[in-house]
Amino acid sequence: MRSAPAAVAEVTPERFNLFDPNCPGRAVMEHIVSRWGVLVLGVLLRGTHRFGEIRAAVGGVSEKMLAQTLQALERDGMVLREVRPVIPPHVDYSLTDLGRPFAETITTLYTMIERAAPDVQAAQQAYDERKAAR
Amino acid sequence: MRSAPAAVAEVTPERFNLFDPNCPGRAVMEHIVSRWGVLVLGVLLRGTHRFGEIRAAVGGVSEKMLAQTLQALERDGMVLREVRPVIPPHVDYSLTDLGRPFAETITTLYTMIERAAPDVQAAQQAYDERKAAR
DNA sequence: CAGAATCCCAAACGATACTG
DNA sequence: CAGTATCGTTTGGGATTCTG
Secondary structure, three states: OOOOOOOOOOOOOOOOOOOOOOOOHHHHHHHHOOOOHHHHHHHHHOOOEEHHHHHHHOOOOOHHHHHHHHHHHHHOOOEEEEEEOOOOOEEEEEEOOOOHHHHHHHHHHHHHHHHHHHHHHHHHHHHHHHHHOO | OOOOOOOOOOOOOOOOOOOOOOOOHHHHHHHHOOOOHHHHHHHHHOOOEEHHHHHHHOOOOOHHHHHHHHHHHHHOOOEEEEEEOOOOOEEEEEEOOOOHHHHHHHHHHHHHHHHHHHHHHHHHHHHHHHHHOO
16 A cells, blocks of 8 residues: 655745746745835835835835835834834834845945946946937 | 035935835846746756746746846846847847856755755744634 | 737725715 | 824836737
C-alpha cells in the first residue's frame, strides 16, 4: 500500500516569484514602491515623525492617501505606529527593523536618480527630438 | 544705481528634492518604481529581450501597458530599443549603462521582499487580528 | 511581430466635511 | 491632531481592432 501521495507538494507553484501575478509579494512590493510609499519611507528614515509632520514633508500628499499608505506599510510590518493616549491625539510613526533596510534601499534610489538627472534629461531631449523629426 | 538684484537666484528652490511635488525627478522615480516598471527592469537585467518575451515574462501585463512602460523607460535613458528592419518586425530591448544600476537596485528589493516574506506575513496576521479584536 | 489607436470601465485620487 | 466618510473627478489600464 502506497502512502498518500497527493496534496503533498502542489503548493507554491514556483516558490516565490514576483513575476507571477498571483504572488503575494507583489502587493508588498507595490506598497513599498507606490507613489507615496517611497517618499514616506524616505522621510521615516530620518527619524520618528508624527502624522502631520510626514504630511508636511511629503509635498502633494493628501490626508487620505497618507493614512492609506501608512496603514499598508504598518500592516506589512514596515512601519511602527505608536499612539499616545492624550488629547489632542499624538501618533508617532517610525521604521521597524524589518522596514529600515527597505527604506535605505529606496533612499539609494533617490541618490541614484539625483546623480543620473543630467543624463536622464539629455536622454529625454534626444528622444523628443528623434520623435519630432518624423 | 543698484544693479538688478531680482531673478538672480530664485531658481531651483531646494536644488533637487524629490519631496517637492514639482521636482522633475519624481516622474523618473515613478517610471522606475511603477507597477510594471519594476518588473520590466528585473526582466531586462537578465539580458536583451524582445517585446513578446518581456510580455510573457511579466505575468499580467497588457500590451498597452508594456509598450507605455517601455517607452517611458526608453525616454528616460534607462532602456535601449533596437529595431531590426525585417519583416515581421524584430525589436530588442536591453538596459543601458544608465539603467543597469537601477535594475540592480530593484532586483535587490525583490530579494529583500522574498527574505522578509515570513516576517511580513506574520505582521499582517497580527495586524488583522488586532483589528478584528475591536 | 510590434505597436498605435480607440473605447470604456474600475480603481485611484483629491477635496471637503465631519468626529473622537 | 489624527484620522474617517463621502463624493466627484481623473487616471490607469484591459480588451479590441487596425496597421506597417
